Amino acid sequence: MVRLALKIVGAQGQGVNSVGEMCAKGLKRSGYCVFGYREYMSIIKGGHSSYQLDVSADPVRSSATKVDVVVTFNHHGIEKNLRDLKKGGILLHQTSQWKFRKKEDEAYIAEQGIRVLYLPTEEILRKLKAKPILGNVLITAVVWSLLGQKQEQLHELVREQFGHKKDLLELNFACIAEGFTACQQIAPGLSPTLPTPDPKWKNHLLLTGSQAMGLGIIHAGCRVYAGYPMTPSSPILTFIADMQNETGMAVKQAEDEITAAQMMVGAMHMGTRAITATAGGGFDLMTETLSLTGITETPAVFILAQRPGPGTALPTWTAQGDLSMAIGSGHGEFARLVVSASDTQDAFDLLPVAFNYAEEFQIPVIVLTDKQLGEALFTQEPFDQTRAKLKRGRLVTDKAELKKLRSSDRYDPAAPDGVSMRWLPGSEAAVFCAQGDEHTADGSDSEDAENARLQMEKRMKKIAALKAALPEPVYVGPKNPETLIVSWGSNRGVVLDVMECEELKKKSIGYLHYQYLWPLKTEAFEMLSRTAKRTIFVECSHEGQLASLLKRASGRDETQTILKYDGRPFFHDELRDSILTTLQS
Amino acid sequence: MSLSASEIGAAMKDYASQNPCTWCDGCGNYGIWGATKLALVELGLKPWQVLLCYDVGCHGNGSDKTGGYRFHGLHGRVLPLSAGASLANPTVPVIAFGGDGASFSEGVGHLVHAVRSNYQMTFVLHNNANYGLTTGQASALTWQGQPMNSSPNGIPEETLNSMDFIFSLAPTFVARGFSGNIPQLTEILKAAIRHRGFAYVDVLQACPTYNKFATHEWLLEHCYDAAAEGHDPKNFEKARKLAVDTSKRVATGILYQTEEQPAFHERLKPRQGVKTTPVEEVKIVDVSGFLKKFV
Numbered sequence: 001m002v003r004l005a006l007k008i009v010g011a012q013g014q015g016v017n018s019v020g021e022m023c024a025k026g027l028k029r030s031g032y033c034v035f036g037y038r039e040y041m042s043i044i045k046g047g048h049s050s051y052q053l054d055v056s057a058d059p060v061r062s063s064a065t066k067v068d069v070v071v072t073f074n075h076h077g078i079e080k081n082l083r084d085l086k087k088g089g090i091l092l093h094q095t096s097q098w099k100f101r102k103k104e105d106e107a108y109i110a111e112q113g114i115r116v117l118y119l120p121t122e123e124i125l126r127k128l129k130a131k132p133i134l135g136n137v138l139i140t141a142v143v144w145s146l147l148g149q150k151q152e153q154l155h156e157l158v159r160e161q162f163g164h165k166k167d168l169l170e171l172n173f174a175c176i177a178e179g180f181t182a183c184q185q186i187a188p189g190l191s192p193t194l195p196t197p198d199p200k201w202k203n204h205l206l207l208t209g210s211q212a213m214g215l216g217i218i219h220a221g222c223r224v225y226a227g228y229p230m231t232p233s234s235p236i237l238t239f240i241a242d243m244q245n246e247t248g249m250a251v252k253q254a255e256d257e258i259t260a261a262q263m264m265v266g267a268m269h270m271g272t273r274a275i276t277a278t279a280g281g282g283f284d285l286m287t288e289t290l291s292l293t294g295i296t297e298t299p300a301v302f303i304l305a306q307r308p309g310p311g312t313a314l315p316t317w318t319a320q321g322d323l324s325m326a327i328g329s330g331h332g333e334f335a336r337l338v339v340s341a342s343d344t345q346d347a348f349d350l351l352p353v354a355f356n357y358a359e360e361f362q363i364p365v366i367v368l369t370d371k372q373l374g375e376a377l378f379t380q381e382p383f384d385q386t387r388a389k390l391k392r393g394r395l396v397t398d399k400a401e402l403k404k405l406r407s408s409d410r411y412d413p414a415a416p417d418g419v420s421m422r423w424l425p426g427s428e429a430a431v432f433c434a435q436g437d438e439h440t441a442d443g444s445d446s447e448d449a450e451n452a453r454l455q456m457e458k459r460m461k462k463i464a465a466l467k468a469a470l471p472e473p474v475y476v477g478p479k480n481p482e483t484l485i486v487s488w489g490s491n492r493g494v495v496l497d498v499m500e501c502e503e504l505k506k507k508s509i510g511y512l513h514y515q516y517l518w519p520l521k522t523e524a525f526e527m528l529s530r531t532a533k534r535t536i537f538v539e540c541s542h543e544g545q546l547a548s549l550l551k552r553a554s555g556r557d558e559t560q561t562i563l564k565y566d567g568r569p570f571f572h573d574e575l576r577d578s579i580l581t582t583l584q585s
Numbered sequence: 586m587s588l589s590a591s592e593i594g595a596a597m598k599d600y601a602s603q604n605p606c607t608w609c610d611g612c613g614n615y616g617i618w619g620a621t622k623l624a625l626v627e628l629g630l631k632p633w634q635v636l637l638c639y640d641v642g643c644h645g646n647g648s649d650k651t652g653g654y655r656f657h658g659l660h661g662r663v664l665p666l667s668a669g670a671s672l673a674n675p676t677v678p679v680i681a682f683g684g685d686g687a688s689f690s691e692g693v694g695h696l697v698h699a700v701r702s703n704y705q706m707t708f709v710l711h712n713n714a715n716y717g718l719t720t721g722q723a724s725a726l727t728w729q730g731q732p733m734n735s736s737p738n739g740i741p742e743e744t745l746n747s748m749d750f751i752f753s754l755a756p757t758f759v760a761r762g763f764s765g766n767i768p769q770l771t772e773i774l775k776a777a778i779r780h781r782g783f784a785y786v787d788v789l790q791a792c793p794t795y796n797k798f799a800t801h802e803w804l805l806e807h808c809y810d811a812a813a814e815g816h817d818p819k820n821f822e823k824a825r826k827l828a829v830d831t832s833k834r835v836a837t838g839i840l841y842q843t844e845e846q847p848a849f850h851e852r853l854k855p856r857q858g859v860k861t862t863p864v865e866e867v868k869i870v871d872v873s874g875f876l877k878k879f880v
Binding site: 153207220247248250262263271272288380381429434437 | 589604621631632633634635636638641646648649652653654655657659662665666667668669670671672673674676694695697698707741778805848850853854855856859863864867868869870871872875879880
């Protein structure tokens with residue numbers, strides 16, 4: 001598989017994202033699968049951020065540690081990102097009269113055959129009487145020319161953005177022309193190899209996990225969104241808020257996460273579909289509400305977007321350290337479902353499913369995502385609009401059926417699988433109390449021992465029923481693999497990419513991907529890992545939280561782990577090497 | 586919102602519960618309980634047409650002592666819970682009940698934002714100036730110099746002037762009632778439930794077991810009907826002055842009301858002109874039209 005990687009770096013606010021996004025869209029439309037990876041710091045201006053695009057005609061679901069081209073907005077990137085370049089790579093910078101300050105850097109450039117190119121951006125813009133912001137278009141044009149692409153494709157992208165402003169459009173076109181000319185001058189005959197394009201990618205979508213999740217929320221029929229900003233969940237709030245005039249959703253930026261969670265629960269109790277999203281610290285505040293839904297049996301959906309902890313830690317980086325919290329948080333014992341999205345397809349598909357489970361079992365559902373999934377850019381097949389089904393479980397809305405209800409049907413301890421009838425305020429029926437205290441069947445307070453036992457058993461019965469209803473983890477690979485890789489969440493893309501690399505594709509390796517994490521299904525894992533020579537867990541946490549859970553549940557403890565906990569996702573060459581090393585151990 | 590009494594209106598017995606009351610003799614909760622049921626009946630609202638939400642505290646133990654759809658949630662959190670419910674279906678009247686402990690300490694942030702958001706709901710403050718259910722600790726509204734459980738020397742903090750606080754938030758409806766004056770409280774609650782936006786109803790009540798200062802007798806002596814003395818509830822400044830100054834007498838009744846301000850859900854652009862409620866809109870939505878911008 002031929003891959004090309006391009007990395008745009010600079011200070012935050014300089015246009016790194018805008019160039020990255022424009023290049024990504026153009027390349028996708030030219031027939032490439034693009035995977036975009038963003039790194040940035042928790043500041044608004046300054047810092048050092050990057051947007052990396054890994055491009056191929058075959059599916060790309062991860063980033064490489066080394067790239068073919070680095071484009072830098074400032075001189076910091078020249079030094080900081082020099083070593084990100086592969087042998088023969090190209091470094092395109094915009095700092096006039098730049099001289100390397102370190103001898104090692106010069107030696108590295110010579111030894112690796114790296115081409116350092118200077119683009120006189122300021123000069124060109126001055127000549128065109130264009131504002132600095134147009135530097136983004138100019139740089140994109142240079143990259144575009146370097147990649148052997150056509151000017152017209154860029155014209156189309158620019159027209160989509162500024163079509164209504166004729167003057168601006170002409171200036172943009174002039175920048176594009178200058179960019180192409182400049183490229184001929186500074187890099188004559190130089191062109192990194194892109195594979196032959198595949199037209200199938202042209203009509204694919206290019207979007208982040210957060211956007212896919214937002215679309216999934218809308219698709220699921222969710223009508224109320226209450227949130228509080230916290231990276232990496234904020235892009236979901238932004239997306240839903242930006243879409244509100246088209247969707248008609250009621251969106252509330254609440255005063256804190258407690259409010260967001262409570263509003264979601266209040267809205268769900270009333271009978272709509274509502275959701276909230278937050279990161280670990282915000283979820284800590286929501287856990288009191290999570291526990292409440294355990295006893296009131298109110299359907300609830302929480303999105304927990306992971307970033308490294310503890311404390312504020314690394315706000316804009318990625319992690320998988322909140323699995324234990326998702327399954328164990330909230331006081332008391334109650335049934336819950338924990339699922340994790342791994343890519344944009346999953347992010348879209350899992351939302352209607354999460355709402356369905358929440359309503360069918362009258363439980364809280366936690367949908368895990370992370371910064372990597374939330375902010376990476378995926379090339380995605382257009383979403384199938386027919387797959388999701390609306391399932392609302394034992395919700396009673398029919399007038400005649402409502403009339404038959406008794407108050408004591410609400411928390412009937414004899415209900416099959418512990419799931420009793422549910423009906424909505426405003427329905428002409430016998431009324432009940434959604435009760436946060438221990439209660440009898442109609443929601444009346446009760447501290448009676450026998451009643452407490454029956455109600456606890458009613459609620460906990462849901463766990464077995466839910467577990468039986470959940471799909472097994474997804475397995476990809478040969479029937480009896482010698483090596484079993486187990487992972488979850490956003491690691492899926494990189495694991496699948498690595499399994500297809502030259503060094504590993506002929507080996508007997510299977511991948512077991514956990515989408516449904518709690519209640520934990522162990523059958524497929526036990527069967528596969530029993531016959532495999534080795535089982536390797538790949539996780540972005542220090543403890544290997546899924547590995548621990550499965551160890552406890554299955555008793556199998558001779559497993560190995562590849563763990564990462566520096567805020568960065570696994571890069572495919574890095575994971576490939578780690579797997580190869582582990583296989584030799 | 587307009588809620589005309591329906592011809593086949595509810596009766597008090599519809600709101601009756603088989604569960605015996607567990608409040609102390611002489612507790613102000615009885616009066617608030619009675620006035621709430623009366624107000625709902627007089628508005629022609631049947632138990633299935635309303636949602637009553639309860640915080641945690643002595644008043645919250647009344648969640649199963651009345652009719653109506655009810656939700657007994659967490660301490661300090663009744664406001665956001667009710668706000669979410671009301672947002673999902675603004676056609677169902679939502680009444681939230683909370684104590685002064687929950688509302689002015691644990692959940693004071695929610696109170697600030699509920700007032701400024703002007704959610705379509707009523708909030709009934711059970712104001713007995715202490716934490717009754719946890720056996721008489723001081724709240725932010727406990728008077729100075731009162732020995733309380735956990736504050737044997739009285740509170741070292743200043744007492745919060747709750748009305749000054751509320752008025753600083755630009756409320757659209759502020760009333761003060763007294764649990765001993767059920768006819769007046771009933772009228773206040775009826776107006777509050779009909780109000781467009783967030784109705785704040787501060788009900789002064791006795792706590793015979795733990796509040797030895799603002800007793801039922803003290804309240805009887807000090808409370809007076811402001812309307813009877815010609816108070817105009819349209820005048821914000823006068824209302825604020827009247828509400829804040831309780832040094833000699835305590836003004837009760839509807840102290841301030843304006844319906845010029847739209848309620849929260851009415852302010853949401855995407856909801857304007859929409860005939861359905863979010864509860865009625867749950868269905869799988871085809872999002873293919875939204876995908877174009879990603880191609």
